[in-house]
Amino acid sequence: MFASKRLGKIQKSLPPGIDLVSAPDFKEWQMDIRVLDSNPLYLNQTYRLRFRFSNNYPIEAPEVTFTTLTTPPRPIPIHPHVYSNGIICLDLLGTQGWSPVQNVESVCMSIQSMLTGNTKNERPPGNEEFVARNTQRPRDIRFVYEDSSV
Amino acid sequence: MESTPEQILASLLDEADAGPTRRRSHHPVDLRALDYVDSYDHNLMCAICHSPFVRPVTLECEHVFCQRCISETMFHQGQDLRTDSATCPSCRRKLHHPATTPVTKILNQILDELRVNCPFRSAGCREVKHRGQIQDHVDKYCDYVEVECPLETCLLPVQRKDIREPRCLHGLVKCEDCRMSFLEKELESHQKNHCEAGKVSCPDCKAQVSRRDLAIHAEICPEAVFPCGAAQYGCDFSAQLETLLDHETTCPLVKLVPFLKMQNERLVAHEAALKHLRQKNSILETSFSTIQETLNPSNNNLIDLPSSSTTGSDTGPFDSTAHHLLSLHESLREEVNRVSAAVEHLDAKASMMIMNANLTIKEDLSHTNAAIAGMRMQLHWLVSARLQNQQRVGVVGTQRSGERLGSTSGNNTAGPSGSVELPVRRLSDSNRQDPKL
Ligand SMILES: [Zn+2]
Ligand SMILES: [Zn+2]
Ligand SMILES: [Zn+2]
Ligand SMILES: [Zn+2]
Ligand SMILES: [Zn+2]
Ligand SMILES: [Zn+2]
Ligand SMILES: [Zn+2]
Numbered sequence: 001m002f003a004s005k006r007l008g009k010i011q012k013s014l015p016p017g018i019d020l021v022s023a024p025d026f027k028e029w030q031m032d033i034r035v036l037d038s039n040p041l042y043l044n045q046t047y048r049l050r051f052r053f054s055n056n057y058p059i060e061a062p063e064v065t066f067t068t069l070t071t072p073p074r075p076i077p078i079h080p081h082v083y084s085n086g087i088i089c090l091d092l093l094g095t096q097g098w099s100p101v102q103n104v105e106s107v108c109m110s111i112q113s114m115l116t117g118n119t120k121n122e123r124p125p126g127n128e129e130f131v132a133r134n135t136q137r138p139r140d141i142r143f144v145y146e147d148s149s150v
Numbered sequence: 151m152e153s154t155p156e157q158i159l160a161s162l163l164d165e166a167d168a169g170p171t172r173r174r175s176h177h178p179v180d181l182r183a184l185d186y187v188d189s190y191d192h193n194l195m196c197a198i199c200h201s202p203f204v205r206p207v208t209l210e211c212e213h214v215f216c217q218r219c220i221s222e223t224m225f226h227q228g229q230d231l232r233t234d235s236a237t238c239p240s241c242r243r244k245l246h247h248p249a250t251t252p253v254t255k256i257l258n259q260i261l262d263e264l265r266v267n268c269p270f271r272s273a274g275c276r277e278v279k280h281r282g283q284i285q286d287h288v289d290k291y292c293d294y295v296e297v298e299c300p301l302e303t304c305l306l307p308v309q310r311k312d313i314r315e316p317r318c319l320h321g322l323v324k325c326e327d328c329r330m331s332f333l334e335k336e337l338e339s340h341q342k343n344h345c346e347a348g349k350v351s352c353p354d355c356k357a358q359v360s361r362r363d364l365a366i367h368a369e370i371c372p373e374a375v376f377p378c379g380a381a382q383y384g385c386d387f388s389a390q391l392e393t394l395l396d397h398e399t400t401c402p403l404v405k406l407v408p409f410l411k412m413q414n415e416r417l418v419a420h421e422a423a424l425k426h427l428r429q430k431n432s433i434l435e436t437s438f439s440t441i442q443e444t445l446n447p448s449n450n451n452l453i454d455l456p457s458s459s460t461t462g463s464d465t466g467p468f469d470s471t472a473h474h475l476l477s478l479h480e481s482l483r484e485e486v487n488r489v490s491a492a493v494e495h496l497d498a499k500a501s502m503m504i505m506n507a508n509l510t511i512k513e514d515l516s517h518t519n520a521a522i523a524g525m526r527m528q529l530h531w532l533v534s535a536r537l538q539n540q541q542r543v544g545v546v547g548t549q550r551s552g553e554r555l556g557s558t559s560g561n562n563t564a565g566p567s568g569s570v571e572l573p574v575r576r577l578s579d580s581n582r583q584d585p586k587l
Contacts, residue, residue: 002182002199009200015426057400058198059219099239099458101197106433113433 001005003057010104018108021048028052030067032074036117041078042064042115048074050086052137053105061098064088064107072142080120085131177269177295179285182216185267187278194261197240198223202281206251211243216254270294273309278451304568308335345507380404442471 004026014020021030029051036041051061066076066086076082081089091097092110124130182199194202198219216221224236224245236245262282268275269284273294277286288295293311300308301318311321313333319335319388327347332340334510341348355373359370368374376394378385380403387397398404 002180005183015429016423056222056226072475086180099242101239102217105429109430109433147322 002079003055007053007104012120013110014105017112018105021096026073027031029104031104031108033112033115036114039116039118041118041121045077046074047115049108051107058064058079060101061093061102063108064093064111078121078123079115079117079118079143080122082112082124083127083130083134084123085134087134098142130139163356177288179269179288181266181281181284184269184281184284185266185269185271186281190264195485199230202264203253203257204261206253206257206261208253209238209250210245211241213238213240217252219249220250242436242443268292268294276356378404380407383410442474445471445474 007023007026010020010023017034017036019032020117022105023029031049032046033049033050048067048069048086050063050065050067052063053060054060066082068074068076068086071132076084076086081088083089090111164526181204182196182201184201186202188200194205196203196214196216196219198215203214203216206214207216207217207220209220219389220239223239223567227236229405236243237243247509262280265282265444266281268277268279268287268370270288270292273458275292275294277287277292291389293309296307297310297313298308299320300313302317302319303321304318306320308319319333321334322331323334323337324331325337325348327341327345327349346360349358350364351358352364352367352371352373354371354375357371359367370391372390375388375390377388378401379398380393380401381388383406385401385403387401388394390432391395447475467554481516
């Protein structure tokens, strides 16, 4: 499959604030992202993103979530589109919004800019309920992308 | 012609497999997964698979993708979104029918002439072939493709080069140098490439060294020629180790090395930064086109109606949202002008019609008036004629009841013809009408 060759091409020098942590195979990758400007919500924090690629990548969207870690400290960023279990509500990652011309780098940059532009120190509405009952895989959840500005 | 989108997609997927190189092969080569030896123009790279286009096709929006890439994407979109209309992965424009046009032959020829490594390079094949011939190479010639063992009872695969001796190479043998056991078919490659204890000769001093020690020997080999430490920055000098050390104490470039290195690093960092900016820009551009697309449908409703009846010139692409909105505004203003002119015209027409109708009605009315006047005259005449008649009859009647007639002449009429009601009524009518006329 050409996907592994495509993934293997990932640049040695990633954009600032984005680092490849581990890529043992072409199934699951870990990336670290930081917000570059001085947004007080995310100042001096690094967040861990987990990418999961299906056999159908890049035709199919990767599954991208934030994950927590204690050492080094990697919390889940507070954002009105990020649930406290790490699931991200970003139309780019949904079946509808994904396009095979996207790649790991561009997804990271989109999430980075989603955080950069945020000013609300809050979780999505209905967060507790969603986190308590959700057992679906992120890709299968039908989000309503009420607000396309973020 | 009347095939459903699914059928078209299925046929596209089929076609993608059925090239001229197709044959019942155990190793169909995915040209998108190959290692390209030649560098190629980045415009020839498919945005989905990131390799040079394979049988490229053009979409309605003029974006180009490999046939398989776009078919798989559209198939996936159709499955997941359950819609008939797919969208272009690059610009997200709606594709109204999944039909795609192949690109010109010359482009396919250019692409098929790109040279690639044999996909069995890791197995040992060093062949570099034109992309168009690689399937043929794998199917017929590549020595490192695995085929069935010549021994019919043996089910293990063997490389094509090893079936020239028609015997099974799947027995165990020992390497004489390192005393490890291998399948006979793997022994040769082990001895040639991997055996740590096997002897190889140093390319410089021709001494026999074991493979394990070759790397260490290479650094101290007295015969080996090393380049100057500043070779990277332009010093052509190279010599054997002893002479080289002397040179490096005097070479001016060697002293510049740290500085040049720093400059180089700075340059690389700038290039990387530029690349990131470019990428960011392209992301912004895509999101901008999404915004434009969300703006578009509402505009179409407004613009299409007037433009289809008037000019139809303002549906072209716009270089900015502001421009777009301005032109929309302009077309709305024109439309308002048109409507108000039409209203004025209708107003004039209506008042003309009313005036015309009024004239005829007036004329009719005067005709009627004249007729009524004539009739009144006639009635008058008839009434007076009748009265005279009655007076004459009354002269005769007085002989029977002279009193009654003498008192009231108006009521008299009822008197004599009391049995006949009609005349009475008509008379009273004409009486009432009198003051009106
Ligand atoms: Zn492609
Ligand atoms: Zn397009
Ligand atoms: Zn080969
Ligand atoms: Zn055998
Ligand atoms: Zn050995
Ligand atoms: Zn030597
Ligand atoms: Zn030198």
